[in-house]
Amino acid sequence: MEAFLASPFGVLIITALQTLAMLVPLLIAVAYMTYAERKIMAAMQMRVGPNVVGPLGLLQPFADAAKMLMKETIIPSGANRALFILGPMLTFMLAMIAWAVIPVNEGWAIADINVGILYLFAVSSLGVYGIIIAGWASNSKYAFLGALRSAAQMVSYEVSMGLVIVTVLLCVGSLNLTQIVLAQKTVWFFIPLFPMFIIFFISTLAETNRPPFDLAEGESELVAGFMVEYSSMTYALFFLGEYANMFLMSAMTTTLFLGGWLPPMDITPFNWLPGPIWFILKICLCMFTFVWVRATFPRYRYDQLMRLGWKVFLPFSLIWLVLTAFVLKLAGWLPA
């Protein structure tokens, strides 16, 4: 048995099982996130929310999924067929493959690679392609406008996100995600780097095209932006991709700033809960904030969005990066 597990075939099977163990809970969480979002927003707006399908409306996600599957996939006659299908598939795939490096507990990452954070950043920066390709292949003005907006927006906010990540890396001295979490044993990074934590969170909102930065789909002017021509399962893939991306960004925030799987303090009542539970709780906190922001803020105007990205976040994070480097160097806190 040992010999079999060490053989290439055995490794393949183990990796496949690990991947399933990661993705199945993720997809269930995505399904229930749509329900949670509707319930939370309903509560904030003094409505009831979904309550018909199943007890407390708990079967609503499955009803939605079944509806999506049953509908007809319509491909517009002017569309570029191959790219039209590729767009949503790419969005969904990219939202899934990033989870390969997320450490849920010490040693619980499918691939604990040296450059984990760079891998995450690379994958999240590719997310824009699904949207651009979809918008262009639809051969529709609304979709195209949405795609262009989203391309400019995501590239702008990636710059400040990159600088925030570099700031965290300065404090850790490693690109490995497990090392990043372990470096937060004394204090979670959101306390010393609080402004960067805020910038990172707002950038993740822009990066996932969530309100108040959802100009790519702005339903009041672009109908649904890049998704306007999509139907049934292709539409559902965009939807799943968007929510999985939100989870991914929450996991990134948790890993970089909220101490990953670490309990708030290493004392008795807190370390009763195992690491993965803490990790999930922190992700839930971030996801709740995503919904909270959606229910609270009106949509940004496009020029204000660009101004915020380039004229506020970029200079601020650059200055904070240099400051962090100075403080670390002068105080002798630079990790070896």
Place this chain on the structure above:
Amino acid sequence: MIAALAFYVFAAILIASAVMVVTSRNPVHSVLFLILAFFNASALFLMAGAEFLAMILVIVYVGAVAVLFLFIVMMLDIDFTQLRQGFQRYAPVGGVIGAILFLELLFVYGSWQFAPDAATLRMNVVPVEPGVSNTEALGRLVYTDYVFLFQVAGLILLVAMIGAIVLTLRDKSVDSKRQDIATQVARAEAVVLTKVPAGAGLATMGITRRKLPEAPKPKAVAHDDPGHSGGGHH
């Protein structure tokens, strides 16, 4: 065995997509093939053990440069028939230039001489101590050993950037109104903070719904059409 197979697969896809970049009719497809080429190059970096370079290639070239490239190319309004019209006229010139370049490359290759210790130098470019990741080794090289060259490269890029900005900068203050967010937010009446009890709505702030004008009553029309106003149908 698997590594060699993967190398050939990645290399073959890389070359094939590079060819498609040049030959495909649609410029958007060209850019997408360019992206595929970048990906395969990054995979080759990974196989060579240069994981940092592989990730940076994806982040910088695929995640930023190619996005802007695609952005521009998608907005171009290109007439393909017009593009192909001059093909026969320009083909001889292009062919001659290509042939000259090819011949020059052949000459260069023919007279190329390797340093006598090139093979050993190639084996270990940098004396890397064991246990140092290639990210760290690269960082030491760029930021410690060759920091002045690095700074000079940065300055050259800065000059190029300033040039691009100067070329595109226009003074728009004459004919456009700018939004000054600070003054806008600082207006006395701009923001009002109140604590509204749940369910009370805006009425507690003295904001009431404007009374809608009463809908005009339907006019009574005197029907002289006997078919409708008269009693009974026919």
